[in-house]
Amino acid sequence: MTKKHNSELNEDLLKEALHQEMESIEPPPAEKIWQRIEAGLEQEKNPASSKLNFTRKRSFNWLRYSAVAAAAFMVVFVLNSLGVWQWDQLSFPVVSDEQMDPAEEPAVMEVEEDEAAPEAMLEEAEAPERVLHYHREEDPAPPRWPEELPGNFILDDAILLTAGDVPDYHGAVYRRADESLLLVKSGESDKTIEEFKVRLGQHLETGIHAVGEINGYTHFEAEGQTGLAWQVGGRYYALLFKAGTISPEKLIKIAEGLV
């Protein structure tokens, strides 16, 4: 049931709600957690310590991947000893960053990640912009960007893209795990989609390569990333992956949810 309230969302209300919420959650017994923390700190001092309870999950990963690596080595060794496979014939496929599915990254990365200092963890929370680079500023007056896009992409930041150091297009960054999308809204001066694409390229500091038209959307590529452009109400919009990979068809589904 929705009912219009006359009250305000003010600081007092927020504070009271947060305090009640914090007090309402009952954690497990503190003693159990404290013992695990002590064990963790002890292991940091003495890595050879047998107190491994606190790292039970990571220990499992290490064991699992060590076992896989050992098994792979044994297979290669046996094949080599049988003369089936020469060492100098070993070759490994080269996978570019763009092609690698983040989900396929080895779990050992998780361990390294967890070893980072808090500062590094803070930076990590803001996923690095791996593929598309551009100059940006904070947007003091962003358009009303949707909080969420189809596919569970959550609004993470509102920005102003700059061209020649001049703030120009509004942009919104959406994130879903390691993937991120950039939604761009043109200024008033762009008269055609061609002008928009040229200026978008200036904003992204890369060439925009037209691929074709799909379902009324202009399909383009920028730095190898798939993008779509379209016009609504006299403004042009562009949607493109800035980290991760996606097919044009899936991107269209996201764009269709916007229009």
Add this chain to the structure above:
Amino acid sequence: MEAEELKKLVKQKDNESRRLLFEAYYKKTYAVAYNILRSRENAEDITQDAFIKAFQNINQLKDGAKFGAWMAVIASNLARNFLKRNKKIYYTDEEVISSGEPEAVDTEDAALRSLEVERVRQAIKRLPPEQYQVIVLQYYYDLKMEDIASMLNLRAGTVKSRLHRARKRLAEELELKESPTCLSNEGGEWEK
């Protein structure tokens, strides 16, 4: 815990001091992790990891009086990273077991207020993790914008923008008017 006592404990770095710090902030740190993860087991692991990281890197905390907020930042970042690694979205629809039932009230005004607070609590639970993080730091730990930006390693403008979006989202969801005092010179106006 008083600010001076906190600073003293943070400086001491012995086991007894750590234990006191843990006892003072265990529940709050767990609550932050739980509100993002909505899983008791995962929140337990994240809380444990957050304290270990904090004690290992306590030299990096410049103002010991902000230990609680620092723990909230570490726990919420670990929780967000956990969700990312496991490709999970934050939960918004799980029935949360909470002991915070509205208390018995004497007057109609107090009853309405109590209901309103409960609605805000439920809406806060549905915020995306990055918005929940800044709301907690500003309205629970009373941190200044610059301190939040520094702790999260973000620019102040990004923090303002997130706070603005969080309040806007709460106000819209609750159909409450936004108080001008709540929005005082922070964030941008949304396009009408």
